[in-house]
Amino acid sequence: MALFYFLIIAYHYTTPMQQVEAAEPNWLEQCRQFCAEYGLVTTGDIKKDAEAYLEATKKETLSASLKEILSDSQFEKAETQKHPLLLQQASDFTLPDVEGQPISLASFKNKRPVVLVFYYGYYCSHCVAQLFALEKDLKYFHEMGAEVIAISADTGESTKEKYAKYGKFSFPVLSDTDYRISEAWGVYTRPSDEQAEDLLHGTFVISQAGEVVFANRGQQPFVDNKSLLHWLAELKQQSASQTADASGDAALQNRQD
Incomplete structure (x- = not known):
């Protein structure tokens, strides 16, 4: 190829x-x-x-309010693909950002959901297109209380060079130079006698509790941000429901006491 x-x-x-x-x-x-x-x-x-x-690719431009986007009754969000980590606790990692500062996935657990993106690298225009799309819609993700994290094998230095030329992203962009984390998340296959090297795009939605609820892997980047927002909204509704159930159980226990 x-x-x-x-x-x-x-x-x-x-x-x-x-x-x-x-x-x-x-x-x-x-x-x-x-x-x-x-x-x-x-x-x-x-x-x-x-x-x-x-x-x-006719990526939808989001311009309405978040409430309008989430209340679109005609919209059908993208379904998750099968993945070994789906409905499991996310595989943790710690990687350096463009300034060399370590960022861990675990640091977001119990604080906020995460949209995790694996892309080929900033050298590839259609690969990094997903990051430009996320930057444009970042206000919606922050309004949902979510963090966006992007990972590639690019070094921090090479990413900073691209920032100087094209502008920086407002979310963490991390370096997985040896593909160790990409491999753990199933988007990279190391070459061997039995198989050829392979690299995929990957997009994951991780709940505040650290559970992977959405996975998409493929040869092309996932640029359907509206679907990601709907997945995050579903997580928010589930969290609110669980909180209400817990409050109801506590109130019932108090009355019984």
Whole structure:
């Protein structure tokens, strides 16, 4: 796949689009047009290419109030995929952020839910597109009391270089340079005699109690932030219901006493 993509990129730079006749495009031109449609043929500006990818994939732009977004009765949130950690306690980690400061998942337990994102790296425009989408909608996640955390194998130094050029993200971006955490979360497979190396995008919703309630892995980033907000709203409703039940049980016990 890497060699095939390299071939398309080489063709893209040696054959400008305006020099290609519209009629009867060859297979390379067809592939180049497909990549261009989805923002996979780079312009050299990662942010611009990321925004092109979001537009091409028809990522919904959220502009209404959070109440309106969550009260949309016609909306069907994305279903979770199967995952070994689903409905289990999240696998903990401690990783450095761009400043080298350690951030642990456990530090958020019993405080707030977490949206955890694994992306390939800032070198990949369509991969980092998910982070740009989350940045745009971050106010909604904070309104839900949730934290967003992103992880890749990029070093903090390389991420800071991209920040200087394209602007920083307002949520923690952590470095998993040896893929140890990515492997534990099932988004990275180390090469061996039995299997080839593999890297996936991963998006997880983790409850305040530390339980994984939503998982999505795949070749493309998950950019449906509206679904993530609905999952967080469901968690909030469950928490409120459990609190009400606990209060009711306590009140009943007091009356019995």
